[in-house]
Amino acid sequence: MLETSQQFYLIAAFVVVLGLTIFGFFMREGVATSNIYQKGVKLYQEKDYTGAESAFRNVLSRHPSNDMVHLLLGDVLMQQDKLEEAIAEFREVIRRAPKNVDAYLRLGNALVKQDKLAEAIASVEKARDLFKAQRNPQKANQIDQLLQQMIAQ
Template sequence: MLETLSPKIIFAIASVFVSAVLLIYFAWRTIVTANWYKKGVDFYQAEDYEAAETAFRNCIAMNSTNDAVHLLLGDTLMRQGKVEDAIAQFQEVIRRAPKRADAYLRLSNAYMRQEQRAAAIEQLELARNILRKQRQINEAARVSRLLDKLK
């Protein structure tokens, strides 16, 4: 039977098979990542920050480009007093997505925890500028009021 199949048909069958395998693989990765994310959020809400950290790190191991998970991991690390590690997470998000004002706000908070007032103010100013450009006027005004208190 195989000798009667043309190379085109064999190629088509192989292409369909490879596509199906890849589809199954990516679907599995998506499901596993979503499960780790949900576990991390559940642990965070239950204030089990060590378990949340593990879940978020597992999620990042499956998909390192999810900025929301990096921010949540940073928040989790902050809750555990691991400020340097949290700063690294926030900076990673800023490096990849420089228009994420929430990353600058979180980074500012981390710097305040380290009593690095000037660095915190700088991050707040960057966040405010981004919020203004994104026409999030109320949020920008809130950050401006915070800056006025800090200066």
């Protein structure tokens, strides 16, 4: 039978090996996800929207809470005229991060493309209000100018 100190060292060694194994898994997963994300961005820049959509969906299957990828997926979907799906992505970001200005602006843009001007204006107004709350009057003024153009339509 092993002495108590030997048992302690075996347990400690096991815990260290287990911890390193788990760390290695997450490192490998993070690198793989990062590579897929970079591929999606590159495909988007090359205007391969179908490929970019696939890459971004792959990233989201691994990390569904990544708001930036939801926004990029929404952009890709808009480029493919999949407006309902894009709107769903933007609304998902807003639901989870209600102070995400980019989500409101992108949602407004998608709603304009659907000829839902009143909803688009409300979304852009929310973005403006968030900029004001963030004490960013320059951005709020830019949004006011955009709103004036939208209202004039």
